[in-house]
Amino acid sequence: MRVNLTVNGAKETVDDVWEGESLLYMLRERMGLPGSKNACEQGECGSCTVYLDGVPACSCLVAAGQVEGREVVTVEGLAKGSSGVDEQLDPVQEAFVEAGAVQCGFCTPGLIVQSHDLIERVPDPSDAEIREALAGNLCRCTGYEKILDAVRLAASRKAEAAAR
Amino acid sequence: MTSPVKSPGPVKPNGPVRSPGHVAAPGMGGVGDSPLRPDGTLKVSGEFAYASDLWIDGMLWGATLRSPHPRAKILSIDLGPALAMAGVHAVLTHEDVPGRKLYGLDHTEDQPVLAIGEVRHQGEPIALVAADHPEIARRAMEKIAVEWEVLEPITDARAVIAEPDRYRVQERGGIARHQPVRVGDVDRAKAEAAVVVSSDYSVGIQDQAFLGPESGLAVPAEDGGLDLYVSTQWMHNDLKQIAPCLGLAEDQIRMTLAGVGGAFGGREDLSMQIHAGMLALYTGKPVKMSYNRYESFFGHVHRHPAEMRYEFGATAEGRLLYADVEIILDGGAYTSATLNVTGNAASLGVGPYEIPNIKIDAWGVYTNNPPCGAMRGFGAVQACFAYESMMDKLAEACGISPVRVRQINAVSQGSKLATGQIIDSPAPLAEMLERLEAMPMPAPLGAGPDGEIDIRALPGGVSQTTHGEGVVRGVGYGVGIKNICFSEAFDDYSTARVRLEVIGGEPTALVHTAAAEVGQGLVTLQAQIARTELGVQRVTIHPADNQVGDAGSSSASRQSYMTGGAVKTACEAVRAELLAMAERKLGRAFPGITQGELNVVGGKIMSRTEGVIASIEEILGDDVIEETREFHHHPTSRMDPVTGQGDSHTQLALCVHRAVVDVDVDLGLVKVVEMAAVQDVGKILNLLSLEGQIHGGSAQGLGLAVMEEIVVSGGLVRNPSFTDYLIPTILDMPPMRLDILENPDPKAPYGLRGAGEPPTLSSTPAIVAAIRDATGRALTRVPVRPEHIIRG
Numbered sequence: 001m002r003v004n005l006t007v008n009g010a011k012e013t014v015d016d017v018w019e020g021e022s023l024l025y026m027l028r029e030r031m032g033l034p035g036s037k038n039a040c041e042q043g044e045c046g047s048c049t050v051y052l053d054g055v056p057a058c059s060c061l062v063a064a065g066q067v068e069g070r071e072v073v074t075v076e077g078l079a080k081g082s083s084g085v086d087e088q089l090d091p092v093q094e095a096f097v098e099a100g101a102v103q104c105g106f107c108t109p110g111l112i113v114q115s116h117d118l119i120e121r122v123p124d125p126s127d128a129e130i131r132e133a134l135a136g137n138l139c140r141c142t143g144y145e146k147i148l149d150a151v152r153l154a155a156s157r158k159a160e161a162a163a164r
Numbered sequence: 165m166t167s168p169v170k171s172p173g174p175v176k177p178n179g180p181v182r183s184p185g186h187v188a189a190p191g192m193g194g195v196g197d198s199p200l201r202p203d204g205t206l207k208v209s210g211e212f213a214y215a216s217d218l219w220i221d222g223m224l225w226g227a228t229l230r231s232p233h234p235r236a237k238i239l240s241i242d243l244g245p246a247l248a249m250a251g252v253h254a255v256l257t258h259e260d261v262p263g264r265k266l267y268g269l270d271h272t273e274d275q276p277v278l279a280i281g282e283v284r285h286q287g288e289p290i291a292l293v294a295a296d297h298p299e300i301a302r303r304a305m306e307k308i309a310v311e312w313e314v315l316e317p318i319t320d321a322r323a324v325i326a327e328p329d330r331y332r333v334q335e336r337g338g339i340a341r342h343q344p345v346r347v348g349d350v351d352r353a354k355a356e357a358a359v360v361v362s363s364d365y366s367v368g369i370q371d372q373a374f375l376g377p378e379s380g381l382a383v384p385a386e387d388g389g390l391d392l393y394v395s396t397q398w399m400h401n402d403l404k405q406i407a408p409c410l411g412l413a414e415d416q417i418r419m420t421l422a423g424v425g426g427a428f429g430g431r432e433d434l435s436m437q438i439h440a441g442m443l444a445l446y447t448g449k450p451v452k453m454s455y456n457r458y459e460s461f462f463g464h465v466h467r468h469p470a471e472m473r474y475e476f477g478a479t480a481e482g483r484l485l486y487a488d489v490e491i492i493l494d495g496g497a498y499t500s501a502t503l504n505v506t507g508n509a510a511s512l513g514v515g516p517y518e519i520p521n522i523k524i525d526a527w528g529v530y531t532n533n534p535p536c537g538a539m540r541g542f543g544a545v546q547a548c549f550a551y552e553s554m555m556d557k558l559a560e561a562c563g564i565s566p567v568r569v570r571q572i573n574a575v576s577q578g579s580k581l582a583t584g585q586i587i588d589s590p591a592p593l594a595e596m597l598e599r600l601e602a603m604p605m606p607a608p609l610g611a612g613p614d615g616e617i618d619i620r621a622l623p624g625g626v627s628q629t630t631h632g633e634g635v636v637r638g639v640g641y642g643v644g645i646k647n648i649c650f651s652e653a654f655d656d657y658s659t660a661r662v663r664l665e666v667i668g669g670e671p672t673a674l675v676h677t678a679a680a681e682v683g684q685g686l687v688t689l690q691a692q693i694a695r696t697e698l699g700v701q702r703v704t705i706h707p708a709d710n711q712v713g714d715a716g717s718s719s720a721s722r723q724s725y726m727t728g729g730a731v732k733t734a735c736e737a738v739r740a741e742l743l744a745m746a747e748r749k750l751g752r753a754f755p756g757i758t759q760g761e762l763n764v765v766g767g768k769i770m771s772r773t774e775g776v777i778a779s780i781e782e783i784l785g786d787d788v789i790e791e792t793r794e795f796h797h798h799p800t801s802r803m804d805p806v807t808g809q810g811d812s813h814t815q816l817a818l819c820v821h822r823a824v825v826d827v828d829v830d831l832g833l834v835k836v837v838e839m840a841a842v843q844d845v846g847k848i849l850n851l852l853s854l855e856g857q858i859h860g861g862s863a864q865g866l867g868l869a870v871m872e873e874i875v876v877s878g879g880l881v882r883n884p885s886f887t888d889y890l891i892p893t894i895l896d897m898p899p900m901r902l903d904i905l906e907n908p909d910p911k912a913p914y915g916l917r918g919a920g921e922p923p924t925l926s927s928t929p930a931i932v933a934a935i936r937d938a939t940g941r942a943l944t945r946v947p948v949r950p951e952h953i954i955r956g
Contacts, residue, residue, distance in 0.1 A: 018299065028217070034210070034214075034216075034217035035209070035210020035211065036210070037216075037375070037425075038454070039375040039376065039377065039457065040885070040886045041456055042886070042887060045886055047375060075208075075210035089208065096204075097200050097208055098200065100198070100856050102201060102204050103684065103685065104375065104683025106214065106376040106426060108208055109208075130894075135894055136893075137893075137894070138886065138891060140426050141860045142859055142860050143861075144894040145897075146859065148894070
């Protein structure tokens with residue numbers, strides 16, 4: 001089948017999609033966007049989290065055909081500018097590197113999308129709010145302490161930028 | 165509902181070829197700083213090429229048919245219907261293995277590449293499929309018809325020890341290794357002890373649960389060889405196993421490390437490497453394999469489950485007189501790392517305590533249960549749960565505090581381990597416990613900043629199963645000792661190649677090793693060492709591959725020590741050549757170069773007496789300096805097979821934990837409120853990465869304490885998914901307090917002490933001790949389940 005959608009701001013048409021494919025598979029294997037990760041493919045780990053019409057969703061649980069006419073933003077779409085040239089990372093992305101929240105990094109794309117959404121909704125989240133928002137994202141390396149640091153740092157940076 | 169399902173077509177991505185590349189290390193920091201990860205920007209922007217992201221034009225997808233039975237004979241296999249499917253390019257069995265049909269770690273070679281006539285564990289690979297689309301491969305596997313004769317699985321490890329010839333799982337027999345340790349006279353000590361405590365303990369099977377599934381890409385090369393992109397912990401050891409099975413020479417296989425999504429021991433063994441190679445050689449096309457989570461639970465070995473019997477005797481004051489210990493580790497059907505896991509459990513079986521009389525028998529056995537091998541802590545974790553539980557029992561029996569009983573018996577520099585090995589560098593365990601006990605405690609239950617109880621922070625969390633009624637707080641302590649680097653006469657050296665040249669007017673170092681970055685931050689450290697040793701800012705990390713010498717495994721907390729040591733040594737050689745070049749080009753001799761008269765700092769060659777002599781780029785010009793060096797740790801010896809004695813360990817590391825828990829005693833739910841840890845790391849090389857290791861290691865110990873277990877019955881895994889195998893979430897993991905000590909080990913590079921594993925040991929017993937403190941239950945098994953708390 002053919003699927004028409006908007007991904008990271010660009011209108012795309014994908015042909016020859018099999019009806020059984022997930023949005024995650026289509027992004028990774030047919031659209032050259034492997035940033036969203038395939039750690040459990042049953043909605044438990046959050047590594048595949050993307051924005052679907054502005055709401056975070058596990059792309060492994062969304063059938064590719066369900067996104068017809070809809071808008072998807074992946075971790076690749078959060079930075080401004082184009083890769084490697086004039087790329088400006090989102091403050092959440094910067095904070096994850098600086099705070100030491102990235103080890104193996106496999107959970108990172110999903111955590112970044114989820115944290116990005118949290119800070120959009122709650123500009124100054126408490127620790128309890130951060131923990132609740134990220135409870136669906138598994139990380140096996142960090143013990144989450146540095147992830148909390150990263151979200152706090154990103155929230156304060158975004159608040160500073162907004163105040164300027 | 166009879167319309168046929170449309171078959172998926174071949175995949176035609178419009179993305180670029182994805183494979184690992186050089187990464188420039190950002191920032192300025194040398195050893196002791198915390199510069200940014202070289203791979204950090206790629207990882208946060210989704211551009212880092214993990215093994216499951218690899219892609220190349222025209223590639224096929226490989227899949228593995230696995231055994232549904234833990235023990236069965238294969239009477240026949242019919243491949244015909246699978247081969248007849250459109251889009252299927254190959255269906256292979258053991259008959260198609262081009263070379264040796266067995267492989268394994270440590271020269272054991274007892275594991276079939278594909279099952280030969282019988283299977284010995286659930287999930288054992290039987291056949292391989294290559295197809296245009298992963299779904300076609302999956303359907304083809306369903307059409308492979310296997311006729312079975314199902315046998316009764318051998319699942320009782322203790323029965324295997326009693327009658328090893330009767331319960332032979334494979335040709336090597338029933339027992340993989342029996343390692344005794346004998347010190348002093350335990351029988352006489354038993355007569356003298358004023359206090360005796362004893363108990364049995366069990367540890368369930370823990371999974372590494374790395375998030376990046378086993379994946380890789382095999383590309384056939386024009387010379388008949390292969391380019392292999394894999395996520396592994398040790399490329400050179402993979403190659404030693406892959407090449408003979410594929411019937412290729414080692415130099416016909418070019419291996420490159422693809423991005424690794426965590427490891428924790430689970431990538432020490434091969435998974436898809438030989439399989440993808442077979443399919444690629446057979447089809448002449450690139451083949452990608454990527455396990456899903458279900459398959460991953462069968463695609464790698466786990467932490468050995470343990471059954472343990474401990475008896476400690478002591479004076480009335482709590483000073484240990486003897487230990488009588490039995491440790492049984494169930495390794496499953498194939499040897500994997502069981503020999504060395506058993507050695508570790510034996511040598512560290514009574515922990516960091518001085519005990520004059522010791523009798524330990526550690527057994528590693530074969531069964532038809534899930535295969536077990538390396539996981540963070542490697543045999544020391546299981547014993548640690550038991551000996552720490554015993555120390556609490558001893559404290560109670562003697563009427564002294566858990567901290568005091570540990571301090572009375574603690575080792576220190578100069579103490580003897582159970583193996584007779586003298587601890588030859590600082591081991592300030594008593595002081596670490598003192599510091600731990602003095603660390604501030606979290607606010608009491610119900611004394612939050614606003615005086616109210618936050619329900620989300622109670623056991624049961626957002627399920628709101630209590631408002632504080634039935635919740636009891638407990639505090640517990642745990643101590644652990646872990647060997648760093650490989651033990652028992654193994655020369656696990658590492659190799660580094662360092663190249664210094666001027667690029668774009670700036671001196672640039674290129675660091676090339678085969679060491680696996682698995683998430684721990686080794687690439688960051690390599691760049692830090694190059695900056696410190698060569699006085700340069702710009703460092704580039706070459707992709708890890710086998711075009712440079714062996715780096716050993718990213719395990720045993722050894723890479724900072726070993727590959728760090730190799731990079732340091734290679735940099736020193738480059739620096740020596742640079743200084744010699746300075747002498748040649750400036751036409752003068754600098755006396756005392758080797759005594760440090762000249763050094764390279766901030767891009768300048770500096771003389772101690774004359775100050776700046778020249779810049780690096782002035783001396784180097786268009787020349788290139790490249791040096792390759794091996795780094796070996798000091799030799800160790802095997803454990804005596806009868807007495808267990810010997811200087812078997814390279815280095816030892818200590819970590820101590822305090823855990824505070826709230827327990828809902830009505831529902832058996834546990835909330836870990838806080839963990840505090842004191843660890844001696846010799847020298848802090850990168851504080852940010854180090855803290856991440858202690859946090860992450862502690863979290864895995866928390867998982868083992870209260871939630872993580874592969875549940876097995878009749879040899880079958882009952883919970884192979886993240887829905888049913890739970891790992892800690894951000895709601896389960898509490899805030900941590902850390903106190904990091906730096907007592908250098910003079911034998912190690914920069915005085916460092918390996919740091920990744922020790923926190924995984926001591927967090928588990930600390931948490932269980934805290935639950936005992938809250939509930940009074942004996943809790944002799946981990947993970948602790950609600951029913952253990954409710955019913956005892």
